[in-house]
Amino acid sequence: MLQKLKSFSAVTARVWALSLPYFKSEERWKARGLLAAIVGLNLAAVFMLVQINEWNRVFYDALQNKQADVFWQQLGRFALLAAVYIVIAVYKFYLTQWLELQWRRWMTRHYLQRWLGQHLFYRLELSRFARAHAQGATSPDNPDQRIQEDVNLFTSASISLSMGLLNAAVTLASFVGILWGLSGSFGFSWQGSDYSIPGFMVWMAVLYCVAGSVATHYIGRPLIALNFGQQKLEADFRSHMGRVREYSESIALDRGAAVENQQLDLRFSHVMRNTLDLMRAQKRLIWFTTFFGQAAVVFPFIVAAPRFFSGAIQLGELMQIASAFDRVQGSLSWLVDNYDSLAGWRATTERLASFEENLNAQEAPTQGLTTQTGEGLRVDRLSLTLPDGAPLLAPSSAQVAAGAQVLLQGPSGSGKSSLFRALAGLWPYAQGSITQPADVMFIPQKPYLPNGRLRDALAYPEVASRYDDAQLREALAQALLPHLGDALDQEDAWSQKLSGGEQQRLALARVFLKQPAWVMADEATSALDEASEQLIYQRLLALTQRRGGGLVSIAHRPALAAFHDHRWQLEPLPGPGRAFRLVSAAAEAAQSTP
Incomplete structure (x- = not known):
């Protein structure tokens, strides 16, 4: 457990070190303003979901009681709530994309200036030989991929995952109280004594999601290393094709096409082997997450059904419980739903952090x-x-x-x-x-x-x-x-x-x-x-x-x-x-x- 905490701390420190420069740069006020607007829109979206949850109770009660006037009134209210929610969703998407674009532009130019400045592009290539002889050292391979692909993946995934986590936390805070108040107490007798568990639906949601998150972690853990390896193998394959094009005349004069074909085929076979391993790992994860998601649809009805059939709650309250349970369960299941994306994002972060470390090492003045x-x-x-x-x-x-x-x-x-x-x-x-x-x-x-x-x-x-x-x-x-x-x-x-x-x-x-x-x-x-x-x-x-x-x-x-x-x-x-x-x-x- 201690090792996992250290690993999590190291990843968090790398993400912070990669993210902070943009939000402290000359564009910091624009970046912070966009981030604040996105956070505000996320909070507004959660507020609208709370309003829609309350609408569920009134609407379905009207259906059960055959109250036509209330039914039509609630349809009009829903149209207004839906319209506001749509506007929030559209601008949340647009501003998120805009922040991703601006962040990527700044990071790409930042790394291009550093890579081309002080001849670091040349020094990094020289350092390959030295690092190849240093035990445990990693080679700064494929800087073009780091700048072009990894920066794009890092900025988009960082914003998407962080906003998703924020949305999950706010949604949980907003709906857990609703679910607690609606779920009532669960009473049972044991060894001649009566016991009562308040907020029973909340505890069931927590138990359901904790079990799912733990299982997801152990099933999907191989994805981190496989995603990291996939990017490296793809880049090696692409890089070798670039070298064939660059030295096309020399290879043709040496009649080396057959050898180059063997080398490219070998690299491509490594790509395919890792891709198959990645597919198998993703298949195992999808088996579980799909089952987990489908079971979550009926789980709240199964738990709340005895109270509904006993007449303790009406249909509207049952639907409100199901809706609130879905929001709480969805928030607590954020890790389950995003594990594959987290694995890819962590691999991207590791590669970009490695590139950053190599740049820092080469930027140090030559001693002596x-x-x-x-x-x-x-x-x-x-x-x-x-x-x-x-x-x-x-x-x-x-x-x-x-x-x-x-x-x-x-x-x-x-x-x-x-x-x-x-x-x-x-x-x-x-x-x-x-x-x-x-x-x-x-x-x-x-x-x-x-x-x-x-x-x-x-x-x-x-x-x-x-x-x-x-x-x-x-x-x-x-x-x-x-x-x-x-x-x-x-x-x-x-x-x-x-x-x-x-x-x-x-x-x-x-x-x-x-x-x-x-x-x-x-x-x-x-x-x-x-x-x-x-x-x-x-x-x-x-x-x-x-x-x-x-x-x-x-x-x-x-x-x-x-x-x-x-x-x-x-x-x-x-x-x-x-x-x-x-x-x-x-x-x-x-x-x-x-």
Whole structure:
């Protein structure tokens, strides 16, 4: 029991932590106002149900007594009560949907800003490797599903279930007194003594619902884990199909369609297996809840029938008792009626809370690393590790002054790309100090090209309207892509349409378009032929010299050494392990040792 209370407390704390930010945000007054209006409409709806319950007694008594005038009068009263109740129900639904929509919009934008801010989307992917090696750690899988699907499910289910619980509590408070007064006392004799149980129908409703709630919990408990697993398996299946589409050309060239089909079929079989388990668990729950609901229809008549047949109560009072019992039983059966929804909502809450925890962990500042902006590029006592904690770069220092060109080289796996990411401020597993130049562009080996117009892909991440057509065409010509000058307004999936070399040249065209003082390139011309590569580097060198900046390149081709006057070399340290140190060919003695 103590463990269950701790689990309930943990879930409540997670729900509170996820919900509170919106109601304390810049939209708090609108959010609180909508919530207050919905609560008020729920209370008004319960009040109308109390009035309709009282109407039941008068109406059915009129039928039993054949009072035609009272009958028609009560029909008119019912029409008025029903009209008011309909208006309340419609606006309660509309305002609830409106609050769900506004809450989802705020949470989605909130998580998008956090996920895309501070490069957390990149850090979360890096942390997968580290968490895979950490015992008991959970991987922050499928952030797209968390933001798109789980936020929607969380906001709608939270409002629906909380308002349902509030409605059940208010209905119980409103009708339990009515039922208590109507049900009378139940008298019986035991061992020669007479006993009386006041409010007998209330106690029967409580007993009926407690028994049903306990049974529902034990029957439906597996649904929580199955719902959680279902969302994860569905997302894994969808994610792998996305990767097949993203790497369609490579898979086709490798003749890998059969393998991918096997992988997708395996993931889909996991989805189907979990779905079948979920269906079986839901079937068991529906067996019980349907029986419970149908039995509740006749249960109050069975209990109250002896008093009716003895003449103690009339038909109207019997119907009022049945109506009040139904309201009390329905309120007490809230858990029974909503267990399936609660299981799905709890699974959604757990996934969203896990995503929140991962974001919080990645938002924490990198320990031991300081970054600043200066005139040139400088690293002081910089050390790098892999995500699993294995050492990669021993503490090293180096600098690049304005006007210099540095070629970074080293064996495969020595950490060249990791050092490149650290210089860009992306690698979180670093210690030391980095000084970056202010006007710098980083060019990766595999550039990102958004789908849409070519002019947008060329100007990315800036808006294309900042540049005129002449500037865009000139940049394409500088990057040896003059044939694309007439396709600026053509929309396409450029990462699929352009060859690897054309994609790299389009990324270089961004450099010629934006004219940075500093350029740092990680194998940015590896897909180009040697003649094109040399011509591109001549133009990059002229650009950086004209702007008074510098050039830092990672490359393997010996011919590129002619465009650089300094060399940084990653050399392995002696002894076991795979750590390296950074050595400058121009001033080897000045470099730090581990």
